[in-house]
Amino acid sequence: MKTFISLLIISAAPLQFASAAEADSPRFSEVPGLPRSGTPTIQQSNNPSFQSAHTNALSLDTNALSLDQVLRDVLLSKPSLKAARANWEAMKQRVPQARAWEDLRGGFDTVVGRFVDISRNSFTDQKLMLEQTVPVTGKNRLRGEAAEAEAIAAFQDMKRRQLDLTAKARMAFYRLANANEQLRIIDSNLELLRQFTRTSRSKYEAGTKPQSDVLAAETDASKLEESRYDVIRQISEAQSQLNVLMNRPAQAPLPKSASLSFPVMHFELEPIQSLALTNRPEVISAARKIEAAKARLEAARREWIPEPSFRVEADRYNDAGQAISEVNAGISINIPWLNRRKYKAAIEEANQMKASAEYELEAARNETLGLVRDALTKAETYHHHVELFRDRILTLARQNASATRLAYETDKTSFLNLIDAQRTLQEVEGMYWSHLTDYVSALAELESVIGTDPATAAHFQHTSQP
Numbered sequence: 001m002k003t004f005i006s007l008l009i010i011s012a013a014p015l016q017f018a019s020a021a022e023a024d025s026p027r028f029s030e031v032p033g034l035p036r037s038g039t040p041t042i043q044q045s046n047n048p049s050f051q052s053a054h055t056n057a058l059s060l061d062t063n064a065l066s067l068d069q070v071l072r073d074v075l076l077s078k079p080s081l082k083a084a085r086a087n088w089e090a091m092k093q094r095v096p097q098a099r100a101w102e103d104l105r106g107g108f109d110t111v112v113g114r115f116v117d118i119s120r121n122s123f124t125d126q127k128l129m130l131e132q133t134v135p136v137t138g139k140n141r142l143r144g145e146a147a148e149a150e151a152i153a154a155f156q157d158m159k160r161r162q163l164d165l166t167a168k169a170r171m172a173f174y175r176l177a178n179a180n181e182q183l184r185i186i187d188s189n190l191e192l193l194r195q196f197t198r199t200s201r202s203k204y205e206a207g208t209k210p211q212s213d214v215l216a217a218e219t220d221a222s223k224l225e226e227s228r229y230d231v232i233r234q235i236s237e238a239q240s241q242l243n244v245l246m247n248r249p250a251q252a253p254l255p256k257s258a259s260l261s262f263p264v265m266h267f268e269l270e271p272i273q274s275l276a277l278t279n280r281p282e283v284i285s286a287a288r289k290i291e292a293a294k295a296r297l298e299a300a301r302r303e304w305i306p307e308p309s310f311r312v313e314a315d316r317y318n319d320a321g322q323a324i325s326e327v328n329a330g331i332s333i334n335i336p337w338l339n340r341r342k343y344k345a346a347i348e349e350a351n352q353m354k355a356s357a358e359y360e361l362e363a364a365r366n367e368t369l370g371l372v373r374d375a376l377t378k379a380e381t382y383h384h385h386v387e388l389f390r391d392r393i394l395t396l397a398r399q400n401a402s403a404t405r406l407a408y409e410t411d412k413t414s415f416l417n418l419i420d421a422q423r424t425l426q427e428v429e430g431m432y433w434s435h436l437t438d439y440v441s442a443l444a445e446l447e448s449v450i451g452t453d454p455a456t457a458a459h460f461q462h463t464s465q466p
Helices: 048-056 066-076 079-092 094-097 139-205 211-245 269-279 283-306 336-409 415-450
Strands: 006-007 106-111 124-133 261-269 308-317 326-333 457-461
Touching: 006 066, 048 415, 066 079, 066 211, 079 094, 094 139, 106 211, 139 211, 139 261, 139 283, 139 415, 211 415, 261 269, 269 283, 269 415, 336 415
Parallel strands: none
Antiparallel strands: 006 261, 106 124, 124 308, 261 457, 308 326
16 A cells, blocks of 8 residues: 655755666676776766755855755764775685686696616706696686675665765754754743743832732743753754764864755655666665675586697607607596595585575665654654644744734733743744654654655655744
């Protein structure tokens, strides 16, 4: 049954490595899942709507810290990602090693001492030999295919690290933006409470209101001051996390994060699950491990086939005047049939490795379907909260605060009602931004689960900030 959800998204166009399911040429330079060059390709989404939505998701303040800048610095500077890239580059170098022929063997024999009398040219005094094994069974090619598949699996490990770092950077950025909004709300309410204090003091001095109104306003202001310090701590923690992710000193200063606005995305469960099965690194890596296991199984079966070694010898007889007296050629083969137990065990090992890889793929696919469903459900839940607060609760709280303030100024309600209405508005505004932060963090998690931009399975609609 199709599940429709309307999702709000806020993030910059993600930086992404080339998909592992795009190419199918057997040449290693064009192996599926690997960029052609030695450095992974970082590309922007080609979906114009997605690019526009992400551009509009942040306020166009050129002095503000943008999500684009954060992601760029993280992906270019993070040592753990460089380590994964170096591991992938190392795995690529195994392919030519696995495909190569056995080394050419050479030998040289010479007489050190002879203790019998012989006639001239009866024995060789020196012998030079060259020998080469020819892989007629194609085992080297199969080992090369296995190494290619393992290199692609290493590339997918690097992509997984990139996706995790991107999700962490986005979540830290969203927490910083949320903390900045919470600080703005607190400062705004502090200013209002100071105004209320002045108003209540004037009414107290005029004898129309009790001193308790002044004390209540000052008490609420002190509580807000305490909350303000907690929010400043949250800002500091988010800045430290972003600096660490960007490979900078934790105390390095950061500009204020850009404000958030709300493009809308519409998802269906089945297309998103299909997209995840095609692009999730764990699924692709498991599929490549099956290919590697199949190649190694076929190579183990071909170990039963002897491979010839061609040999050329040049001999020089004793007392011969010329450098080479004769040239001989020969051929030899290995005889694997006498070591039956060894090769049967190798075949059984390869069979079990193939079965293990197939089970891993099945588990990865099932896990992916479940993770996608849970991520969509989480995003749908937070989307409901955001819409409810934006369209109803926040509007009602603002109207109530405004009406209560007017009533207090005309002495039609108590100061406690005014303080309560303003406190409710502050809590509702804070909860709205917290729900929005949870929502966009859920979207970041969704992209990490899928392994690529969910934009290819979504429709866009931009909405303004409330």
